[in-house]
Amino acid sequence: MHNLEELKGILASPKKIVIIPHQKPDADALGSCLALASYLQKFQHQIQVIAPTDYPKFLWWMHGNEKVLVFEHGKEKIVENLILTADVLFCLDYSDLARIAPLDKWVSASSATKVMIDHHIDRKAFAMYELWKPEAAATAELIYDFICLMGDEKLIDISTAECIYAGIMTDTGSFKFPSTTSKIHRIVANLIDIGVNHSKIHHHVYDTNSESRLRLIGFALKEKLVILREFNTAYFALSSADLKAYQYKTGDTEGLVNYALSLEGICFAAILIEDTDKIKLSFRSIGRFSANDFARNHFSGGGHHNAAGGRVNGNKLEKVIQDFTNLLPLYKDKLLASV
Numbered sequence: 001m002h003n004l005e006e007l008k009g010i011l012a013s014p015k016k017i018v019i020i021p022h023q024k025p026d027a028d029a030l031g032s033c034l035a036l037a038s039y040l041q042k043f044q045h046q047i048q049v050i051a052p053t054d055y056p057k058f059l060w061w062m063h064g065n066e067k068v069l070v071f072e073h074g075k076e077k078i079v080e081n082l083i084l085t086a087d088v089l090f091c092l093d094y095s096d097l098a099r100i101a102p103l104d105k106w107v108s109a110s111s112a113t114k115v116m117i118d119h120h121i122d123r124k125a126f127a128m129y130e131l132w133k134p135e136a137a138a139t140a141e142l143i144y145d146f147i148c149l150m151g152d153e154k155l156i157d158i159s160t161a162e163c164i165y166a167g168i169m170t171d172t173g174s175f176k177f178p179s180t181t182s183k184i185h186r187i188v189a190n191l192i193d194i195g196v197n198h199s200k201i202h203h204h205v206y207d208t209n210s211e212s213r214l215r216l217i218g219f220a221l222k223e224k225l226v227i228l229r230e231f232n233t234a235y236f237a238l239s240s241a242d243l244k245a246y247q248y249k250t251g252d253t254e255g256l257v258n259y260a261l262s263l264e265g266i267c268f269a270a271i272l273i274e275d276t277d278k279i280k281l282s283f284r285s286i287g288r289f290s291a292n293d294f295a296r297n298h299f300s301g302g303g304h305h306n307a308a309g310g311r312v313n314g315n316k317l318e319k320v321i322q323d324f325t326n327l328l329p330l331y332k333d334k335l336l337a338s339v
Helices: 004-010 027-043 076-084 104-109 139-149 158-171 182-194 198-206 211-224 240-245 256-261 291-298 317-337
Strands: 016-020 046-051 088-092 113-118 129-132 226-228 233-238 268-274 278-285 307-313
Touching (some): 004 113, 004 129, 016 027, 027 046, 027 139, 113 139, 129 139, 139 158, 139 182, 158 182, 211 240, 211 256, 240 268, 268 317, 278 291, 278 317, 291 307
Parallel strands (some): 016 088, 088 113, 113 129, 233 268
Antiparallel strands (some): 226 233, 268 278
16 A cells, blocks of 8 residues: 555544445445454544445344444435545445445545555546555455554454454355465464354355245246356346345345356356346356456446456346347357366
């Protein structure tokens, strides 16, 4: 991080600090925010984590979750005031303010010191201070680095460590993704030495399913999985009616795309989900095929080389499915070479 000493000087006295994850925060985004909040509170800063949207119930166990302000209609003035009067804004797990809509307009207008900590590929500079490393496995890894850079590794307690561990665990696919380095294992070893119960965290995140979520996954696997062997591709497409039939809640489709990617011979997988006014897409790949390039070039998205997302506003699900499948012949050679 450039100008770290300047930032240390800013944080040397109590400040009003707002910490913001991206829309629909996952374990890495929320865990990073709550870990950072836990750390900064030790210096008498006034901290508020503001989530642009809701997030899965299986993340509510994290220390500090009860204090998170989730933006919704009716809270506009409260959120606007908190952001515009903040001394410091931390933006975690995104490097494009479009990822925090509708909070982006207030963050852009704020005169606060802005700090961005992120590991996504497509960076759009907006912050005065950045800890941006696309090669990092998780933003939570960078939060650990940030605390160490501040000279405060010994201040990482169990509550902070648990949030960091959750972010690293999920963004490395439980340590199976290529981004899992020896450094990651050393960090995790340190977190376990601090007192993290890794089995408990895994249970919270992966083994606390609702009945409706399991039935939705079963339905998707039986009825909605499409396999296109000629392109080494598989995908799910879920309509709003499908989601309604299984009492969908935020997080219920988390990880579903990975079932498609787990098929033998498949190197590219997608899930298309119909929302109120848009179609949300998530892409996963293995090997050299870039899910990030595919999402960025065709679906106004991006992310990581093997994991990315996108969206299409206004179109019907059937049209987006057709657009997606019509693109595959253009990438056939790359898809066939990636297995």
